[in-house]
Amino acid sequence: MKYFVGIDIGSTAIKISIVDKNKNIAGYKISASGSMFYKYAQETLDALIDEMGIGQNDIAYIVATGYGRKLYKEASENISEITANAIGARAAAKDFGEIKTIINIGGQDSKAISLDNNGNVVNFAMNDRCAAGTGKFLDVVALKLELEVDSLGEYHFKSKGTPLSVSSTCAVFAESEIIGLLGNDHSIEDIICGVHYSIARRIVKLVKRVGIKEGVYFDGGPALNAGLVNAIENELGQRIFVPKHPQITTSFGAAIMGVDSYNYSNSQ
């Protein structure tokens, strides 16, 4: 049995997906990027292979993607995370329907990708201002509020008052705004809800730049946050589709592309 690997080396996490020759997901693993991308990527891959009970020889093709992709020299090929994300999203959302717009929020960037009817990338936009409105931003917020980042979604839905807006686009300034709000005894729920809306408004602006089309897919780690999903849906005024494992879409797309590349080179 041959397997195909997609490695997505992001700023915050390394995501690896392995698919079989039919492009079905066979295994995946997520670990922190740390500072030694190459080393951790290799360790994560080895661990995943062990878990799956397969051997190194079963790996037919490796595609690296993500911000640290060029640091992973063993890859057979590397592609940009935009292409990989588009392929992965369409495959992951088969049951949902046609995907036309992708919102991806990563550890240190956020992007909106617009696809045509055949799934080709026609336009994309990325945040141009540092870590504002990214996963890192949520980490900072959670840290200041002394909460786990996973629990932010829960607090969002408990907000009873008007969400308290955080207007700074800079994560550092936003942090001091949050400290100010806390100092004045505002409810943590309203603050969190406000933070989600400020990220949502920023991301919706990004989406507007590429044009909002029906069939919106949302992935990246922050998509696990139901509160943020709710805020983006309200700002967009439409339902969005969040996959079960929003973190691995891009590595999944890279692995799928690996199958095609492998088949192509073997047919020549």
Place this chain on the structure above:
Amino acid sequence: MNINTDHVIESPKEKQNRHKAMEAVKLLNTLKEDFKAQIESMGYFYDLFERVYCKQESLHNDKTKIGTMCIQIPSEIIYALDGVPIRLCNGFYTDDEIGSDLMPQKACPLVKATVGHFASGNFSDKPDIIFSPTTCDQKTKVGSIIENFGYKIIDVDFPRTKESEASREYWRRSVKQFAVELSEFQGKKLTRPNLRNAVKKIGYAQSLYHKLSEFRKNNIIPIRGLDMFLVTNAFFFDRIDSWIEAVEILIAELEVRTKENVNVASQLSPRVVYTGSPPIFPNFKIPQIIEGSDAVIVADETCSSNRMFNDMTAVDEWNIYDIMDSMSDKYLKACTCPIFTKNDDRIRRIIQLVKAYNADGVVYQAFAGCTVYEMEQKSVLEAMEKEGIPILYLESDYSPSQGGQLSTRVEAFIESLKTKRRKNK
């Protein structure tokens, strides 16, 4: 793989209301929390804005709401004909964003926000008819855009020279025409007692503003400029009797504070006169930066505050036409809006305010796109220089993210005023 369906997505109107509530709450929290020496009776105003902008509470269910696009529409006539004036100038960034799709990119944010408000249509008190004086270009042209959203708009011809006798006559005719049209719309006749009473009531409200302003001439200032702007902004839409009552209570509290030497600033805090494009709730961006930098706004020359209250109509005329004429003059002759061809009155007014309120300097703010204020900047700056009055000119808009650069400039200006104060001690 799942789709999260356990919550309902907001309607566009709900979304817009949430955006506005978030903006309103942000400013109100700043006013309530970020400054020392809070005034208890300001609670009425904080609460009023929260009711109207966060809870969309209607204040005038029982009355016909007469929308006005500028201060030149005489409220006296509206009250005399049993209507309620609602001033539609808008300060919300979220409405500005909507309006940007309907207006030229470089248009004034106030006008864009006003158009955006009509486009989204979420009024806590929706105007039944709108009167639009032909003041600045953008306000003049905007009527036809607003009409497309299904509102009834009537233009009121307003002249742009104020020295000539011809324009005075012209404006008097316009005001009469306005009275006739509103009278027909309301099915009521404008009578002398009604008009007199309305003029008296507005005059009384104006006198309260003057009383409030008197406190700010003192060395120890019991009320911040930000709170003053909130009080005057409330006059745009509040029930006039409630407003009068609340301001009377406020004045009583300020008297007590004055006796107790309660100061909203320190002895070193520079005293600033604010002029230019009007701060309209919740866009108090520049006043917030000024007072956040340890200065205090002691007076202003703007149409959302001073210009609304400064000049009063005499009510000792016998004849209804004479009352009408004297009222019309107030809206033309006394007006210091930069739309006029020559506007030395405005310079004189600013200098007079600086002297009367013992101010250390002037902050002149124009909205990017508010051409008339942008144009008049030069002459005002020159005049101030001649008088030896320090002045800072700023351009700003409604976006919430512009703070950093603006605050550095304002802080540096305030600090230079402070240094002068320190030396003169």
